[in-house]
Amino acid sequence: MIILDVRNISHRFGGLQxxxxxxxxxxxxxxxxxxxxxxxxxxxxxxxxxxxxxxDSGTVQLDGANLAGLKPHKVAALxxxxxxxxxxxFAESTVxxxxxTAGLLRHDVKTARSEALICLDRxxxxxxxxxxxxxxxxxxxxxxxxxxxxxxGPKVLLLDEVMAALNPMExxxxxxxxxxxxxxxxxxxxxxxxxxxxxxxCDRILxxxxxxxxxxxxxxxxxxxxxxxxxxxxxSMEARK
Amino acid sequence: xxxxxxxxxxxxxxxxxxxALDARGYWIRVLTFTLLFATMAQAWNIxxxxxxxxxxxxxxxxxxxxxxxxxxxxxxxxxPWIGMLAGxxxxxxAALIIAIPTMRLQGHYFALATLAFGEVMRVIANxxxxxxxxxxxxxxxxxxxxxxxxxxKLLLPHxxxxxxxxxxxxxxxxxxxxxxxxxxxxxxxENPEAxxxxxxxxxxxxxxxxxxxxxxxxxxxxxxxxxxVFFDPDTVFSAAAISIRIALIAILGGVGTxxxxxxxxxxxxxxxxxxxDLLSSRAAGLSQLVFGVILIAVILWQxxxxxxxxxxxxxxxxxxAPS
Amino acid sequence: xxxxxxVIDGLLVGGVYxxxxxxxxxxxxxxxxxxxxxxxFLMIGMFVAWFAWAxxxxxxxxxxxxxxxVAFGIGWLVQGQLIARVLKAPSVAQIFLTxxxxxxxxxxxLLLFGSQFRSVTTSYQTISLSLGPLFISVPxxxxxxxxxxxxxxxxxxxxxxxxxxxxRATAQNPMAxxxxxxxxxxxxxxxxxxxxxxxxxxxxxxxxxxTVFPGVGGQFVVLMFTVVVLGGLGSVAGAVVGGLAxxxxxxxxxxxxPIQLQNLVLFLVFILVLAVRPQGLVGASx
Numbered sequence: 001m002i003i004l005d006v007r008n009i010s011h012r013f014g015g016l017q018x019x020x021x022x023x024x025x026x027x028x029x030x031x032x033x034x035x036x037x038x039x040x041x042x043x044x045x046x047x048x049x050x051x052x053x054x055x056d057s058g059t060v061q062l063d064g065a066n067l068a069g070l071k072p073h074k075v076a077a078l079x080x081x082x083x084x085x086x087x088x089x090f091a092e093s094t095v096x097x098x099x100x101t102a103g104l105l106r107h108d109v110k111t112a113r114s115e116a117l118i119c120l121d122r123x124x125x126x127x128x129x130x131x132x133x134x135x136x137x138x139x140x141x142x143x144x145x146x147x148x149x150x151x152x153g154p155k156v157l158l159l160d161e162v163m164a165a166l167n168p169m170e171x172x173x174x175x176x177x178x179x180x181x182x183x184x185x186x187x188x189x190x191x192x193x194x195x196x197x198x199x200x201x202c203d204r205i206l207x208x209x210x211x212x213x214x215x216x217x218x219x220x221x222x223x224x225x226x227x228x229x230x231x232x233x234x235x236s237m238e239a240r241k
Numbered sequence: 242x243x244x245x246x247x248x249x250x251x252x253x254x255x256x257x258x259x260x261a262l263d264a265r266g267y268w269i270r271v272l273t274f275t276l277l278f279a280t281m282a283q284a285w286n287i288x289x290x291x292x293x294x295x296x297x298x299x300x301x302x303x304x305x306x307x308x309x310x311x312x313x314x315x316x317x318x319x320x321p322w323i324g325m326l327a328g329x330x331x332x333x334x335a336a337l338i339i340a341i342p343t344m345r346l347q348g349h350y351f352a353l354a355t356l357a358f359g360e361v362m363r364v365i366a367n368x369x370x371x372x373x374x375x376x377x378x379x380x381x382x383x384x385x386x387x388x389x390x391x392x393x394k395l396l397l398p399h400x401x402x403x404x405x406x407x408x409x410x411x412x413x414x415x416x417x418x419x420x421x422x423x424x425x426x427x428x429x430x431e432n433p434e435a436x437x438x439x440x441x442x443x444x445x446x447x448x449x450x451x452x453x454x455x456x457x458x459x460x461x462x463x464x465x466x467x468x469x470v471f472f473d474p475d476t477v478f479s480a481a482a483i484s485i486r487i488a489l490i491a492i493l494g495g496v497g498t499x500x501x502x503x504x505x506x507x508x509x510x511x512x513x514x515x516x517x518d519l520l521s522s523r524a525a526g527l528s529q530l531v532f533g534v535i536l537i538a539v540i541l542w543q544x545x546x547x548x549x550x551x552x553x554x555x556x557x558x559x560x561x562a563p564s
Numbered sequence: 565x566x567x568x569x570x571v572i573d574g575l576l577v578g579g580v581y582x583x584x585x586x587x588x589x590x591x592x593x594x595x596x597x598x599x600x601x602x603x604x605f606l607m608i609g610m611f612v613a614w615f616a617w618a619x620x621x622x623x624x625x626x627x628x629x630x631x632x633x634v635a636f637g638i639g640w641l642v643q644g645q646l647i648a649r650v651l652k653a654p655s656v657a658q659i660f661l662t663x664x665x666x667x668x669x670x671x672x673x674l675l676l677f678g679s680q681f682r683s684v685t686t687s688y689q690t691i692s693l694s695l696g697p698l699f700i701s702v703p704x705x706x707x708x709x710x711x712x713x714x715x716x717x718x719x720x721x722x723x724x725x726x727x728x729x730x731x732r733a734t735a736q737n738p739m740a741x742x743x744x745x746x747x748x749x750x751x752x753x754x755x756x757x758x759x760x761x762x763x764x765x766x767x768x769x770x771x772x773x774x775t776v777f778p779g780v781g782g783q784f785v786v787l788m789f790t791v792v793v794l795g796g797l798g799s800v801a802g803a804v805v806g807g808l809a810x811x812x813x814x815x816x817x818x819x820x821x822p823i824q825l826q827n828l829v830l831f832l833v834f835i836l837v838l839a840v841r842p843q844g845l846v847g848a849s850x
Contacts, residue, residue, distance in 0.1 A: 112421075357835050
């Protein structure tokens with residue numbers, strides 16, 4: 001069953017065509033990797049999906065609901081949210097409060113608090129719940145942001161480089177977490193630059209370059225696609241195989 | 242927890258103090274206005290402190306409240322209590338009217354826009370003489386003393402009403418701050434984009450805070466009218482005497498905290514009175530000048546307000562480091 | 565005919581409004597703060613010129629550079645000692661610092677000079693030139709000419725001089741400017757001092773037809789803010805356009821409305837622009 005249906009999304013920023021006729025659909029429970037060189041339009045695509053940017057043309061449907069013109073809070077209410085590449089936490093608030101605030105979408109304060117603790121536990125940060133969010137390290141803040149997004153109770157979760165600056169052990173934890181989220185019924189789109197991670201956990205990979213979708217398929221197929229290799233992966237992929 | 246003790250002490254003192262003062266006298270009048278301004282600053286604190294929108298136009302609501310209840314009393318004989326509710330409704334509508342064009346404005350722009358609104362109301366009140374009495378102002382007609390008619394022989398009941406108002410508005414402030422709206426407002430303050438993405442309707446929340454603040458402020462206008470007995474557009478719609486002053490009180494005391502406006506008012510209003518007494522006969526403007534200097538000093542050295550001075554004093558007394 | 569007369573009067577007066585308001589927009593453009601005390605420097609400029617007239621017999625128009633210099637000096641000190649400290653502070657602190665400054669300056673001058681109204685008498689005050697059926701008031705004309713001269717000098721300064729270019733660089737990207745060796749703190753001082761100096765200059769120039777007293781700033785506050793918001797906060801060219809526009813709007817509304825409502829028209833224009841196009845007619849958003 002298709003939970004996210006993206007058709008012909010195009011968007012122009014001034015003189016730059018940021019997204020060009022992007023089309024794909026995601027069945028429920030899939031883990032989709034989104035890769036591409038810097039500036040390819042991945043973050044722009046995410047912003048378009050959650051409603052931060054209104055695309056010049058194209059449609060997005062979430063579980064049958066048309067998201068055209070909806071503001072991000074409505075999209076979140078319908079079940080889709082994203083994390084920010086540079087991490088956009090509420091630095092002056094505690095870690096718990098950051099996640100709690102997201103829980104307010106569907107619960108009252110008391111319930112949101114216990115939900116928040118559950119989400120923090122899942123990302124392994126329950127111990128720092130009462131620390132000020134701005135005082136944590138960057139990887140920790142990225143995980144808080146993941147917990148926060150999770151606390152909105154999403155059907156579709158867009159993760160923008162949550163594995164940046166992680167060591168291999170931490171990366172493995174996040175990968176396991178992503179899989180367990182999928183097992184809970186959440187559909188995930190993941191932007192990452194760590195190729196091994198993407199190839200390992202993703203069922204399917206979308207390749208974006210200059211705003212256009214270059215490839216769409218299972219990891220092995222994409223890795224061997226000559227266009228993709230030429231545009232992005234280069235020789236390092238072959239060396240890794 | 243300690244902060245609540247402070248509030249309780251202040252309120253108890255404020256409640257007992259009137260009894261110690263001459264019920265008709267000068268200082269009870271000062272106390273009444275102090276309590277009233279503390280409450281006004283607390284109402285401002287809801288959007289100035291929690292939503293972080295520095296409004297310089299709250300006089301618009303205040304004046305609407307004062308004029309509504311007084312006009313209803315003059316023309317229809319309606320009790321000021323009912324007039325107060327009517328004023329509250331109009332204040333809420335005014336808040337919506339003001340909020341819609343200013344919703345996307347931040348910081349300085351928002352301050353400017355709200356300042357302009359306050360001035361617009363002042364000009365309208367000055368010009369619409371048949372309704373508002375124009376620059377000549379309005380006098381609240383003398384009514385036989387009764388609680389239902391909000392008319393009293395002494396000043397003492399006015400002081401108690403102001404005290405009750407302070408308690409109510411402070412309670413509302415705290416309820417907002419600790420509740421879901423407080424979390425949402427803090428999120429909007431820190432990162433409006435992220436707030437939207439996690440499901441906060443930033444427009445609706447800001448509107449709600451503005452309307453609550455406006456309604457309360459308008460209702461306080463009625464309290465003022467009843468104790469001042471006479472007012473004109475340049476008094477109740479004044480940018481300097483109302484809008485800027487209440488923001489100042491909240492900021493000097495500690496913006497965003499429940500105690501701040503109370504501390505600020507109890508410091509500023511009696512001090513103003515004292516200085517006007519001592520200095521004004523010799524030099525008009527000196528008391529204002531001193532306040533300007535104090536304001537600048539506080540902004541430069543203790544921008545979080547007196548409350549930080551108070552906090553560090555308290556911490557030093559108990560041997561801990563100030564937070 | 566009355567319409568055309570109003571337009572001419574409006575343009576002449578508007579030119580002065582532009583000079584008065586350029587300082588406000590310059591300060592915002594370079595430092596990102598709205599100086600709520602800007603109109604007080606207008607009052608300072610007017611007082612300096614008045615005293616120059618009363619004690620030295622100087623025509624206010626000739627005293628304008630003196631007004632500029634005095635305000636420049638005060639502005640330099642204010643920026644260095646006060647404003648500089650809140651440049652990184654939250655906007656509420658910035659707003660109330662300049663509000664505090666407003667209170668201090670206005671009441672300070674009330675204490676120093678007293679509340680009485682003062683005006684000058686010049687030989688040309690009541691003369692008007694006639695251009696066919698239209699009249700051109702000489703004080704307006706001279707004020708406009710001075711403003712034009714001032715504008716030209718400013719334009720040269722901003723475009724051609726090193727300081728002007730450095731200031732514009734600082735306005736666009738303070739970090740990059742610093743990396744290029746520009747002393748941004750010095751630029752801020754210059755910008756602020758220049759800004760308030762220009763406003764004071766404008767004050768001197770309008771003294772022949774405006775009465776000065778400590779609270780006179782309040783009469784121009786709305787006007788100045790409307791000018792800069794209309795033109796776009798931060799855009800000097802916008803201040804010129806805004807100034808002329810406000811001058812004309814004011815002159816035209818005086819044909820239709822009584823004096824109290826004229827201000828209302830300006831307020832409403834002000835609010836409308838903030839609501840619909842906050843970056844103004846000319847300016848770019850900051």
